[in-house]
Amino acid sequence: MTSTWAGLAGLAVSVCFILALKGLSGPKTARNGNLIGAAGAVLAVIVTFASDSHLEHLPLLYSALAVGSLIGWFAARQVKMTAMPQLVALFNGVGGATAALIALIEYLSGGAGETKLILAATVFTALVGCVSFTGSVLTFLKLQELITTRPIVLPAGRFITSAVGVITLISAVDMVVTPTSARLYLLCVLSLVLGVLVVLPVGGADVPIVISLLNAFTGLSVAASGYVLDSVLLIVAGTLVGASGTLLTRMMAKAMGRPLLKTMFGAFTAVAVGTAATDGVERSVRSSSPDDVAIMLAYAQKVIIVPGYGLAVAQAQHALRELVDLLTERGIGVAYAIHPVAGRMPGHMNVLLAEANVPYDQLKEMDEVNPEFRSADVAIVVGANDVVNPAARTDKTAPIFGMPILNVDEANQVVFLKRSMRPGFAGISNELLYDPRTSLLFGDAKDSLTKVVGALKAL
């Protein structure tokens, strides 16, 4: 294949990626958009093999490609929908690692003689790729709850992170000025540590934003690797993701009411959140029985359901749908109130409910549903906590302060379906649980809902 054809094919791939992003931003075109992107990626791989006749070790290259593809395919098919955000984080991390490795290999194969501009791009690729790698792996561990979801604040953490950041930058500049492979290795190690330090103090509610940000980082790293390899395709693809990822991060932060800068530099401003709110006197809550809840629902006219991550974990979507169908049959108005970050990420809950065939027109977004709570007789909160916590409006010290919440506290009566009094993902307690209008139905969400359905049928 001549370089002209390869260039044209590269252009076609770039167009595919632009169309993919365009398609992904509309609900009707999203799936096709993704498929166009995948087609572009496949074309890119084919062209790479076809256009470069000097590639050696071909059997090994094909094998590595097959192994990676199989792992990725298998992981993506097997993952539970509830665990999907952390898988995306992990995919992003390995992408960053790939870019960093490319920079390293390209340097080792005689990069010392390159221009300063190429060296700077090499250093940028390695630094950002490494930060993205360890940062993403850490967000994976947090979402998988293998480590605590609370902000981890090391003693003098602010100082350590700033110091490592400055040393990393100095060693990056040093590497450009006097390149040696030892310096590049050192830079990679420092960057890997920096990725960990920056993400450690990020609290649970901010993790999705950080994943999106690291996604944009990986994009930029890929773009820089394109500069090193003289590949227009990689520059375009990486830059597209870097730019759109940055914008998406801003939109997500806005939807969650989180100042982006505060999230990004959480590492430098975070203070240890005490558990004082949950300590002290055991306060009483009103617990309820499935029969009470059934009666309450039977005499209601308007019911709003607030589904959360706990619903999905208990696999209670189908039981919930049965309850909603039963209520609708009785002529009771029912709507699902979907918080923008219900679940673990923006849009996550929509995916989880779609899995249970919940009709789309019953799902209402926050802005649409919030005025409705005032006239609702009952609000049922299933496995959600932080997104209905009034502390986001009132308590300036709460880590979720400023996040828009669902106004469940305005409903006439509130029922929480919870497994325990354990606080939500953000790790703070919820005043609403102690409100006299609130009753709690303890137990597994699926179990409780099935019992309520049974009681309702018997009425």
Added chain:
Amino acid sequence: MDGIALLTIFVLSVFIGFEVISKVSSILHTPLMSGANAIHGVVVVGAIVVAGHAQDNVQLVLGLVAIVLGAINMVGGFVVTDRMLKMFTAPKKPAADKSREARP
């Protein structure tokens, strides 16, 4: 290609990246992020090039690892995005569809 041409491509790509997703509902934030994540998985082609031109075994091994990781990013990213989006587009109202089919 010379530096200015590459810089031009870079800057124009930034604008396109901002432009194409300027309006997107929060429902699609997660799939969009996942799709964008899959797109930067194309970095695997860079890994193929450096591994194919490796001059010693260290470079070759690092290159092969890079290919494996890049392929995971690319293939896994597109497949998981498709799984998410399949649920948005699957027929949600079989009852309504049937009535439409029943019409002569």
